[in-house]
Amino acid sequence: MAGTRTESFNSTSGMMESENVGNSSGGGGGEMKVAEWIEHTTIHPREVDDKVSFCKLFKDNFIYVMTYCCSFGSFGVCVGFLGPTVFDLGCQTSSDQKQMNWVFFVQLIMTLVGSISAGCLAQSVPTTESDQPSSLPNHLMMLGSGIGVSLAMFVIPACNSLGTLLFVLMIMGWCMGCLDCLANLRMILLFGKHVSPFLQAMHCFYGLGAFVSPMIASAFLLNKDCSPFIDGFTIETPVELHKPTTEGSSSSTDNTSHVTLHIAPQPQRVFRYRHMSRVPMAFYILGALQLSIALLVAYVVFLEKFRGLKPKGLTFETHEFHHPHVSPPSKKFSVDDIKGRLRDFIGSFGPRETILVTSFTCGSLFLFDGLQSSFANYIYTYAHDSHLEGLQKYEGAVLDACFWGLFALGRLIAVPVASRLSAAFMLMVNITGCSIALLLTLIFRWSHVMIYLGTCGVGIFVSSMSPTVMSMCEQYIDINHTITTCLVVVAALGEALCPIIVGNLVVNVGPTSFLAFCLSFSLISIILYWVLLLYGRQTPKYKASKPDSFIWLSGKQLVLEGESTLIKPNSVKYYSRMEDSDSNPDLANGANHSRTFSIEEK
CATH class of the missing domain: 1.20.1250.20 (MFS general substrate transporter like domains)
Structure with missing residues (x-):
């Protein structure tokens, strides 16, 4: 072409601006320019090895x-x-x-x-x-x-x-x-x-x-329950009643009854224990x-x-505006406009697939953190109240230490593993291992050794569930402030509510219900995992990345041809990728897309 043509799309006005410098070749040349512009700006993904x-x-x-x-x-x-x-x-x-x-x-x-x-x-x-x-x-x-x-x-x-x-x-x-x-x-x-x-x-x-x-606190604890001395308590003492002999009988009959004694509260003992601690x-x-x-x-x-x-x-x-199929939410809203606030909040999530993936991830985090909190809080109670043969009451603290120790070890192991294995595969292994450990603990709940093995197994497998599902969510959608808040809040909700449910079950049903509750949560999480996995693979972000393996992390990164030479990342705030289409490329009708870029063709 004999001249230089500069075309830019203004996202503020929503119109395509054209400027011709030099000679132009007429209408036919203009159509050729449009075709060349579409071909030049169409993004062709390619993969390169860049570990x-x-x-x-x-x-x-x-x-x-x-x-x-x-x-x-x-x-x-x-x-x-x-x-x-x-x-x-x-x-x-x-x-x-x-x-x-x-x-x-x-x-x-x-x-x-x-x-x-x-x-x-x-x-x-x-x-x-x-x-x-x-x-x-x-x-x-x-x-x-x-x-x-x-x-x-x-x-x-x-x-x-x-x-x-x-x-x-x-x-x-x-x-x-x-x-x-x-x-x-x-x-x-x-x-x-x-x-x-x-x-x-x-x-x-x-x-x-x-x-x-x-571990730090245990060195300074008195570990004395003052409840009996605060509320008072009752004791039952057996009393033998001797029935006198009657005429014609050769022996007397002894009857034993129980007398209930109420012991009043003893604040002086509470005061003494307080100062002993x-x-x-x-x-x-x-x-x-x-x-x-x-x-x-x-x-x-x-x-x-x-x-x-x-x-x-x-x-x-800026993850909040990175999704290629959603326009940036408006930051201007009225203080008194409640509907505007709700629209801004919902708009910050993005399209439908983002909302669904976020919902599935929130459900998983509710189950994982609820399972973790319930097991950590009530394994001591289970050891104290289960009356398992050979299991001493003090071993509840040992079981609690085993759980948290293996919990920390599991997350430490997950650090190098997460740089090699995919989040989906890691989460599948964790859920399966936790379910097997809980199932064996419930079946062999009379075994002293199995209680310890099950506690260690649950601790090491449940440890990395929450961070792994968050990493898995990041592979499907872009996580922004709003999504992160929802994930953390739902996880905290599960951590707060599930121990209350377990506590009522233990009081009303028995200590074994604690294991049954944890196992049911683990089995439900398997179903939710597959729902998240299958739906997440349909999201545009996952399809664009195209991982090579379900098990191993891919060493390939997505490179968008034609984008890096035309768009400077520092000067671009938001842009949407142009999708391939066989329709008539009317540039003026594309004004509803939020793009900010400039192209020079010679």
Whole structure:
């Protein structure tokens, strides 16, 4: 062609702008230009061998990874300390065990509230000059939450009543929910589709925190149940009644009856047990540990604010607008317009496949975290109340330590495994192994050895279920702030509600119902897994990636031909890929698509 033609599509006005410089060749030449423009801008995916170096990603972003992992470990410390210390806290607050059950519920419910509020606040984070969400406000929220949980640890020994203890745990639970939501969100946004091993590592720190916390506390526990001395108790003593002999009888008959004695409450014994306990020292140690993690977050905030710290070696994408088939949701809404808010919230999810994949993932997380929380909280009760031959009451603490120890080990093993195996295959192995372990434990529940083997099996297989299903979800859709909030909130909901259901079953039906409940959750999760897998494979993002193997991670990445030479990522905010079509390419009629690009043809 004799001249240069510059064509650009303006997403603001919705019209195609054309500018001819030099000579043009008439109408026929214009049609040829249109055909060439469509051919030149059509995206042809090709695959190249470009193995992702997870070690390099870790080295380049070491400070971020360790900060998020330690923050999530702080969340695990808060989850693990309450169970072993519940007896000592009951003596400290003069509360029986029925009243102390509220501390678990309040902490978990406030964790749910904290997750929701953190997700809403994270969604309103301002963007930087490069149109990327700033991480500094999220890190400031993490810093405040870390300081909050450490201060709560220091204040708990001063709580002399159940009301003050519940208030402190409410604050701690809210901070825990913020740490849970923000750590998951920042890690996913940091690594995107390569997040799987890093997410496993972060959840491994959760297991370590939940394992270390009771180990530290156990050295200072009195472990004495003060409930009988708070409420009083009754005892039955046998009394022998001698029936006098009658005439003609050669012997007397002895009858035994039981006399019930009521023992009044003994506050002096509760006072003595309270001062015998050294549990405040455990809380001071845990509080100092939490404060050190908060200082690490403060260091990251300092580096970002004054030293310009930024992630390295990554091409950031605003996941909220990355989906190629959805227009960006409007950020302008009226405070009084409730319908507008609902439209913005629903629009932030994306199209129908995104909503369905998110729903299936939420259901899976509800089952996984509910199973994990129920088993961790009631394996001690099962060992205490099952009256299994050869199983001592103190072994409940040993079983609890076995579960959390293998839980941490399982997440540690999952870190290198996640860089080699696909998330779908890992999740299938985890669910199958957990179901088999629970089934064998239920069948051979009279076996002392099988209880230990089943507990270890459940701990190691359930450990990486939650991070793996989140990685699996990331392969099917792009996870944004709203989706992350929903995932974390539903997981926290399962973690809060399922132990309450199990507790009622254990009281009304018996301790064996605890194993039956966990097995039913595991079997339901198998069905939900296959639904998520089959539907997720139909999503556009999965079809574009085309993995080579169901088991192994592919070393190939998708490269879009013609896109990198025409579109500069720094200058593009949103764009949609043009789909192949045999229809008449009327450029003016394509104004409803959100594209911002410019093409030069000679």
